[in-house]
Amino acid sequence: MTGDDAASWAASGPASPTDLLALDADLTAAERRTRDRVRGLVDEHVRPHVARWFADGVFPRDLVPRLAEAGLLGMHLRGYGCAGASAVEYGLAMAELEAGDSGIRTFVSVQGSLAMTAIAKHGSDAQKERWLPGMAAGEVIGCFALTEPTAGSDPASMRTTATLVGDEWVIEGAKRWIGLASIADVAVIWAKADDGEGVRVRGFLVPTSTPGFTATPIEPKLSLRASVQCDVELDGVRVPADAILPHHPGLAGPFACLAEARYGIAWGAAGAARDCLEAALGHAAGRVQFGRPIAAFQLTQAKLVDMALEVARAQLLALRLGRLKDTGRLEPHMVSAGKLANVRSAIEVARTARTILGGDGVTLEHSPMRHAANLESVRTYEGTDEVHTLILGRYLTGHQAFR
Known part of the structure; x- marks a missing residue:
């Protein structure tokens, strides 16, 4: 050529x-x-x-x-x-x-x-x-209540308890940052319970109309504003004995669900990053300064290239995880790698895209700063950067560094 x-x-x-x-x-x-x-x-x-x-x-x-x-x-x-x-x-x-x-x-x-x-x-x-x-069908909304005010990255330290009294479980405790709780019809509540084989973490299905269940939206928030996260109080909540989830007791129960969510996040972050890149490309093509579109300047092109590379890497990683999952070969440390790497990349792409948008980038007319704010929450939930780093560190070295 x-x-x-x-x-x-x-x-x-x-x-x-x-x-x-x-x-x-x-x-x-x-x-x-x-x-x-x-x-x-x-x-x-x-x-x-x-x-x-x-x-x-x-x-x-x-x-x-x-x-x-x-x-x-x-x-x-x-x-x-x-x-x-x-x-x-x-x-x-x-x-x-x-x-x-x-x-x-x-x-x-x-x-x-x-x-x-x-x-x-x-x-x-x-x-x-x-x-x-x-x-x-969207007729019933659910929430998943694991995190507590004093038990985020360390769910084993949860204080919520479920006690069998006659033919009912009585649940006491508090949860925090519970998505959808104030609009949910049923809550999956994780609590420590003596199930006859010792005290273990168990899941319970609790209709949110049950007396003693209170969900209060957390406001004001600077992130995930088009979503709902709540504090949940469980004050003598009584549910029937068969409200307990019967299979997979212990933390393996909620962790299996978290793995599904983390997998979706790896893809979601790639989507947010792509949207930021598209916004920056569109703006750079149409914004004229010094007689030329800013897309024609080397510094702008360098930013666009860096963002495009991060988006491509995130997409590749997400697709690799998906192919592994569809063939039954996806392992937990791989999901941690995807969640950690793709959210990190997406945040950097969002921040860089905002710089290309200039002052207009701080308005809600454009998506990158909204994505950047949202991704700070995504970075934190379903395992912080630190937690996923230690999961990968344990995989690489064989040494547990959480405690």
Whole structure:
């Protein structure tokens, strides 16, 4: 290729500038259909309104039926009205939702990857029949209550207890940063209980209308403003003996659900990063300074290239995790690698994109600063950077460094 040919090719631009490595070609037709369907939903029902939702601190309840109709609630589960999608299809959906806003992806993750997965993996047949069809249809909203005011990264130190009194469990304690709790119909509550084989962490299905259950939204927030996170008080909450999740006692129960959510986050963060890159590219092409679009300046191009490389790496990592998951080869440390690396990258991409947008970048007219704020929460929940670093450190060295 001659110099003139190369310049002409570069000037024409790639067919998809945010698919630097042509990953689209490695997706199946079904995977592309899922991605495009969810992207269309986000373009029509999220993007036009999300800035106002974020500014007002409002979660759009009327979006839930649309998410359900699209098969996105518990979409990785099979039966009970769930879509039974592949891991890659689920991941692509999370990427598109988070390209819209982390708060919307968070709703789908809490509902499907946490609450519904807890019931599907650890519940009885009767519990699955009672709750999962309504949750898949968006008629029942669930929450997942593990984190406590004094037990975040160290859930083994939780203080919430469940005591069997006659034929009822009595639950006492407090939870914090519980997504969807104030709008949920059922809560998966994790508590320490003597289940006849010693005191272990167990899950309980608690209708939120139960006396003694109180959920209070945490405000004001600077992040995830189009979502709901709550403090939960459990004051003598009584549920029947069969409210306990019968399978997989101990911390393995909630950790299995967290692994599902972390997997979705790895994809979601890649979607947020891609959206920031697209915003920066669009602005750079149209913003003229010193008689030229700023996209023509070397410093701007360097930023765009750095962002494009991070987006490509995040997409590659997410797709690799998905292929491993679909073949049953995904291991916990791999999920930690994806969550840690992709959220880190997405935050840096969002911050760099904001600089290209200049002063306009601090307004809600543009997405990067909103994404950057949201990603600080994403970075913290489902395992902080420090926790995932130590998980990977343990894998590499064989030494436990948590204590």
